[in-house]
Amino acid sequence: KVNVKxxxxxxxxxxxxxxxxxxxxxxxxxxxxxxxxxxxxARICGVKNGEGARKEQVERLELIKARYKAVFQEGTGKIVGHSVRVRIKEGAEPKVFRARPVPFAMRQAVEDELKRLEEQGIIELVD
Structure with a gap:
């Protein structure tokens, strides 16, 4: 860090x-x-990082990842053992929107992804 005037x-x-x-x-x-x-x-077309200049940062990151393995493990994590309180303004009414149309060519991929998310317990089917 430097002071710049x-x-x-x-x-x-x-x-x-x-x-x-x-x-x-x-x-x-x-x-x-x-x-x-x-x-x-003007617009930014790309950003490049210099190699070697970040050795200390990489080492520090590896130490953090080793210390907090549970946070950096593969897959989607879940919060267990904590209750959540959602505050909603009094008189708030839920809004329901029509589902957005999925292009025909992408339907199978979307269905597969939704099934995967449901199997992992990330989302659940609602009426």
């Missing part, structure tokens, strides 16, 4: 140091913090 503002921002002869960039995250508008017609 520009256009009469001061911000504490992340700074990435790399071994390169390239021109330093005032990155998108910095531009957003300083409310610098993107030129009209």
């Amino acid at each position: 520009a256009w009469g503002k001061e911000k504490t921002l992340n700074l990435v140091v790399v071994d390169s002869d390239d021109t330093p960039l005032f990155g998108l995250d910095w531009a957003i913090k300083f409310n610098i508008p993107m030129p009209e017609g």
Whole structure:
């Protein structure tokens, strides 16, 4: 983190140091913090990460994943042993919407996915 002063503002921002002869960039995250508008017609086409610069981050992530194995295991997790209270405004009325049409070519895939989710207990059939 570094303190950056520009256009009469001061911000504490992340700074990435790399071994390169390239021109330093005032990155998108910095531009957003300083409310610098993107030129009209400009758009972000892709983002690339440098290799090797993130070794410590990868090691730290692996430690976190090892410490909290239950959180990072494959599949969908379930919350067990906790009750949930949903608060609804008094007088609120439920709204029912017509199901959106599924393109014919995708119907079998959608049915298969719904069946899979139901078998895993993620969703259940309602009337």
